[in-house]
Amino acid sequence: MKILLDPSVLLPLITKSGKKLISEATNADLWTTDLAIYESCNGLWKLSTLLKTLTSTEAQDISAILTEVTEKKLIKTTNLTSINLPYTLEIAQKMQLTFYDASYITISQNLKATLATEDQKLLRAASKSVKTVSFSQLQNELKTF
Numbered sequence: 001m002k003i004l005l006d007p008s009v010l011l012p013l014i015t016k017s018g019k020k021l022i023s024e025a026t027n028a029d030l031w032t033t034d035l036a037i038y039e040s041c042n043g044l045w046k047l048s049t050l051l052k053t054l055t056s057t058e059a060q061d062i063s064a065i066l067t068e069v070t071e072k073k074l075i076k077t078t079n080l081t082s083i084n085l086p087y088t089l090e091i092a093q094k095m096q097l098t099f100y101d102a103s104y105i106t107i108s109q110n111l112k113a114t115l116a117t118e119d120q121k122l123l124r125a126a127s128k129s130v131k132t133v134s135f136s137q138l139q140n141e142l143k144t145f
Helices: 007-017 020-025 034-050 056-071 085-095 099-111 120-126 135-144
Strands: 002-005 029-033 075-078 114-116
Touching: 002 007, 002 099, 002 135, 007 020, 007 034, 007 056, 007 135, 020 056, 020 135, 029 034, 029 099, 034 056, 034 075, 056 075, 085 099, 099 114, 099 120, 114 120, 114 135
Parallel strands: 002 029, 002 114, 029 075
Antiparallel strands: none
C-alpha cells in the first residue's frame, strides 16, 4: 500500500522511530513531498532551538536519518510541480482548505496512495476522496509489513 506522509506525520515518524524506521520502511511504499522535508527540518529547528525539547545534536541526527531514508528511497519524494494546479485550487476552494493542504489530496489521488496526516481538518476533508490514516494507524500499518 502506498502511503503519502504529510509533515504532521513525517516529523513524529522520524523522531519517534529513528534508525528503526530504516528497517520498518523497507517493506512499505512511503511517499512525501519535497516541501514536507523542509517543514520537518524546520520542525526540528523549532524543537531544538525554540522549545529546547531536543538537543542540537539530536535534531541533526534526526535530520541525518531523514536524509538517509530519502536518499535510499525508503521514503520517496514528489514535488508540487507535478500536480494539476487548477484542479488543486478547485479542491481547496470547495473544501475550504489551503492550497497547500489540498495538494496532499491531489498527490494522494495521483499516486493512488493513502494520506497519513494528523491535521484534523485535512483528515476530514481528504477522507471524502482518498483513504486516510492517522499517525497511530500508520504506526500499526508499519508494524504489519
